């Protein structure tokens with residue numbers, strides 16, 4: 215969440231267009247046609263939006279993020295009161311082990327948290343995806359030197375422009391490993407992208423900072439450094455239409471709808 219940089223090359227109109235195209239595309243995949251699922255798992259008989267058939271076999275939160283300032287805890291937006299890390303997740307499936315938003319700058323700490331939550335070593339990770347260019351979402355990326363580094367095109371360009379990474383971040387669009395959807399989720403930054411997939415019949419959205427925490431979600435409010443609050447609220451509504459489980463950028467995951 216550090217920094218307030220945004221990519222000036224992304225027009226709001228362009229993202230709104232991509233947003234509506236994305237909604238249609240995701241709706242088409244999130245609600246399978248009748249007969250696409252086993253009878254016991256039809257969308258009408260289950261409470262969840264997710265498909266039961268998916269190449270994603272498991273997902274694990276590696277670090278639970280926190281904010282530098284949290285208005286819902288009575289803290290002022292004007293000043294950070296603690297250092298922040300983001301929520302980092304590993305998604306595993308057939309032929310891939312993907313880490314999303316590795317936050318920890320310290321290699322030992324990153325490795326320890328990965329081991330503590332999954333038993334994996336950094337070299338076991340085959341790909342990394344970054345939701346947006348704010349530093350706390352990629353400070354740990356360099357520890358995964360053997361993985362492919364991936365981000366949506368404008369995010370990849372912003373990261374490569376920092377000259378702080380030992381190799382390039384590749385542009386990725388639409389989908390990874392067949393069943394992981396890259397979805398535009400603008401508002402926090404204009405080029406922000408999230409990841410959606412099905413696992414065990416539930417639709418999971420790794421939202422990054424398009425959803426800062428559960429409290430921000432409840433009010434559809436962007437974080438203080440959000441570049442477009444109205445767009446951010448629209449994006450959260452869209453995530454609500456897609457997700458059974460929301461993994462926010464700086465909080466533990468929660469179910470949608472909130473009870």
Ligand SMILES: [Zn+2]
Pocket residue numbers: 215216346348402423
């Ligand atoms: Zn951010």
